[in-house]
Amino acid sequence: MLKAARRALDPVQKAQRDAAIGARVLAWWRGRTAGEAALLGVYWPLRGEPDLHPLYAELARAGVRLALPLVVAPDTALAFVEWVPGEAMLSDRMGVAVPALRRVLERPPVLLVPCLGFTAERYRLGYGGGYYDRTLEALPRPYTVGIAYAGDQVAFAGAQHDVALDLLITEG
Numbered sequence: 001m002l003k004a005a006r007r008a009l010d011p012v013q014k015a016q017r018d019a020a021i022g023a024r025v026l027a028w029w030r031g032r033t034a035g036e037a038a039l040l041g042v043y044w045p046l047r048g049e050p051d052l053h054p055l056y057a058e059l060a061r062a063g064v065r066l067a068l069p070l071v072v073a074p075d076t077a078l079a080f081v082e083w084v085p086g087e088a089m090l091s092d093r094m095g096v097a098v099p100a101l102r103r104v105l106e107r108p109p110v111l112l113v114p115c116l117g118f119t120a121e122r123y124r125l126g127y128g129g130g131y132y133d134r135t136l137e138a139l140p141r142p143y144t145v146g147i148a149y150a151g152d153q154v155a156f157a158g159a160q161h162d163v164a165l166d167l168l169i170t171e172g
Helices: 002-007 011-030 053-061 131-137
Strands: 039-041 065-070 079-083 089-091 097-099 110-114 143-147 167-169
Touching: 011 053, 011 143, 011 167, 053 065, 065 097, 079 097
Parallel strands: 039 065, 039 110, 110 143, 143 167
Antiparallel strands: 065 079, 089 097
16 A cells, blocks of 8 residues: 555655655754764665665765665664665666675664654554564664654554654655
């Protein structure tokens, strides 16, 4: 249902929603301290997820180091690689864009996490691979900011392994 709703979004309306989410993330990010604002885990949009590339470019121009997630093996936590907007990209074995030059980083202290859906309690619904769940198990746990469209709120019972996001940002 959520995937179908994303596919049905008018491209102009989707772009407006994405811009609104990007503006809200930027406003939140500017309120962070300098140490917290040095490295940010971002995501490459898949399957109609909010596209925040304009935000990423603005953050990079401001000196924020960006890191993209990298699947290194099934059933493992994500690794992170440094990414500069505009650099050469390749598709990994799962079809996700990753930098051609892989500069592995420590897990960023703050992650933007795409959500297929979310609950009022900030539990995230993803695509079922569990990569973010395994990534968030390791301590110290990063600060997590869920990114979703406001209409993606659903009701479901969180599983024992689910970890609530620290913050959720939508266009509304």
